[in-house]
Amino acid sequence: MDFQLKTLSTAQAANEKTDALIVLFAESGSTESLSKSIRSDALAALMEDARKAGDLPAKAGKLLALYRPAGVTSPRVLLASTGDGSANAVRTAVVAAVQAAKVQAPKRLTIVFAQEATASAVRAAVLAAADASYVYTTTKPKADARSIRQLVLGVPDAKALSSAFAEASATVAGIELAKEWGNRPGNHSTPxxxxxxxxxxxxxxxxxxxxxxxxxxxxxxxxxxAAVAQGSSEPLRFIVLRYQGAAKSAAPVVLVGKGITFDTGGVSLKPAAEMDEMKFDMCGAASVLGVFRTLAELKPEINVVGLIPSCENMNDGKALKPGDVVTSLSGQTIEVLNTDAEGRLILCDALSYAERFAPAAVIDIATLTGACVIALGGVRSGLFSSDDSLAAALSAAGEQSQDPCWRLPLDDEYGEGLKSNFADVANIAGRAGGAITAAKFLQRFTSAFPWAHLDIAGTAWKSGAAKGSTGRPVGLLVSYLLARAASAGAPAEAAPRKAARKARATT
Known part of the structure; x- marks a missing residue:
């Protein structure tokens, strides 16, 4: 989709040539901000009349649809309440309005803020509009015929909000790349x-x-x-991406994305119901691709490495068996008690590989456990970290980007269930605290650097009628990296890097 930012008042928006016009109307300060223009502004008058009549409630997402209203060029107008005007409320309103508008298949859609717009509101509007209008096309190309081609965002002062708009537009490009690869069926998304x-x-x-x-x-x-991949006819791939936006001497942030392009569970076979959704098991990898797509557009001053271990988890005579013991890159041996706990088996080697970059921080992203879905549902991703400052930065980035996460504990006692009589560690513990014990397994391979793990099993895709990839947590990761780039060179940045190098030298 082509995004454009334009300086538009409601009076100017009334004359905008567009297939559909969405007017975002915040309750707070509405009378004061609109009263000056009601006599000469058709849209402002419509909003004020609707508000007084009770036809446009203040609750975010409430809509009033108008067809060819007097004084407005657009044939279709949607008045959308943004409630208190917060970023979350703006997102709710834009999603509702765009979904209502796209029923008529508009090619050009205009969204205008009736009042002053903040940078966070602009970011929310762009991301929400893209999310509501996204159409998967890789194996369904005719679907694109009904998609919105151009979206114009009207604000009182486009110049003042150009940076927020550019950041949001670039993030959309990354999210949509992640969505498209996440949505691809397994035969169109091999390693x-x-x-x-x-x-x-x-x-x-x-x-x-x-x-x-x-x-x-x-x-x-x-x-x-390699052991996870041995049951598939599709050869594994280990992908190494490098983005250099800072000096070569600057320690990079390493992103590790789980890339199981299809997961049958292996010998520990999954139930048949909804197994088709195991094409989404590479959404961690897809999010890494999406982040790099956004980095190329925004060009922040930071170095980033992306590591994607990718394979299928399939069955044949060579497939990994329960009870097998494998040796990881770190030298630790692993007893495989369940072949369906394969994500951690490919991630642990990628985490060990990350040491060679002397990273400032390492973040792995994985659709890792059903237990995290039970714990947090589809609202927040699970966050685990051995570093408080890294965890705090990721949590803040999640809130800022409306791609939230929630930190869970990593107490040593949770690792007791991973003990094995036949190897250094088992790949699963009991059912209790499954998301935590999976994170404890990964933690064993991260002593050389500040580390965080994002379990996106509940947030990477939706099931049911809305089945499809969400593109999460591209927004969270981009927000974190941009914030880190903005603070590059501060004394607080130097300490984790030195600690990481020292730890690496003593392992």
């Missing part, structure tokens, strides 16, 4: 095809891509990752 998508990103400014195959992975000693 090889996923690597091809990463190589395409390698053609963008400041991005480099390297792809390793089975021979290279085996030579490196990634026995845990």
């Amino acid at each position: 090889t095809l996923l690597a091809g998508a990463a190589q395409e990103l390698g053609r963008l400014p400041r991005i480099q891509c390297e792809v390793l195959g089975p021979k290279e992975v085996t030579k490196l000693g990634m026995g845990s990752f």
Whole structure:
């Protein structure tokens, strides 16, 4: 979709040539801000009349649809209440309004703020409009015929909000890339095809891509990752993306995305019901691709590395079996008690590989556990971290981007269930605290750097009638990286890096 930011008052918006016009109307300060223009502004008069008549309640997301109202060029107008005008309320209103407007298949859609717009409200409006109008097309190309082609966002002062608008538009590009790959069926999203998508990103400014195959992975000693892939005819791929926006000496942030392009559960076979949704098991990888797409557009002054271990978890005579013991890149042996706990087996080798970059921080993103879905549902991603400052920064980024997460504990006692009589560690513990014990498994491979784990099993996709990838947590990660870039060079940044290097040297 083509996004445009434009300086528009409601009086100017009334003359805007567009297929549909959405007017965002906040209750707070409405009378004062509109009273000056009611006599000459058709839209302002309509909003004031609707408010007084009770036809436009103050609750965010409430709509009033008008057809060819007098004094307005657009044939269709939607008055949308944004309640208190907060970013969350704006998102609610825009999603409701765009979903209502797209029923008529408009090609050009205009959204205008009736009052002053904050940077956070502009970001929320752009992201919400994109989310509500997104159409998957890879294996359903005719669906694009009804999509919105151009969206104009009208604000009182476009220049003052251009930075927020640019950030939001670039984030949309990343989210939609993540959505498209997350939504692809398994036969259109193999490890090889996923690597091809990463190589395409390698053609963008400041991005480099390297792809390793089975021979290279085996030579490196990634026995845990290779073991998961051995039951599939599709060869594994280990994808290494690099974005350089700062000096080469600046320690990078490393993002590790789980790339299981289809998960049958292996020998520990999943139930047939809803197994089709296991195509979404690579949404962590898709989010890493999405972040790099956004980085190429925004060009922040930060270095970022993306690591994507990608394979299928399938069954044949060579497949990994319960009770097998594999050796990870770190040298730790792992007893595989359940082959459906495969995500942590590929991530642990990628986390060990991340050490070579002497990272400032490492964040892994994975659709890891059903237990996290039970704990947090589809609202917040699970956050686990061995570093309080990193956890706080990610939590703040989640709130700022409306892509929230929630920190869960990592007490040592949760790791007791991972003890094994036959290896250094087992890949599962009991049912209790399953999301936490999975994180405790990963933590064993992260002593050399500040680390956080995002369990997105509940937030990466939706089921039911709205089935599809959400593109999360691209927004959270982009917000975190931009904030980190903005504070680069501050003394608080230096301490974690030194600690990471020191820890690496002593392992």
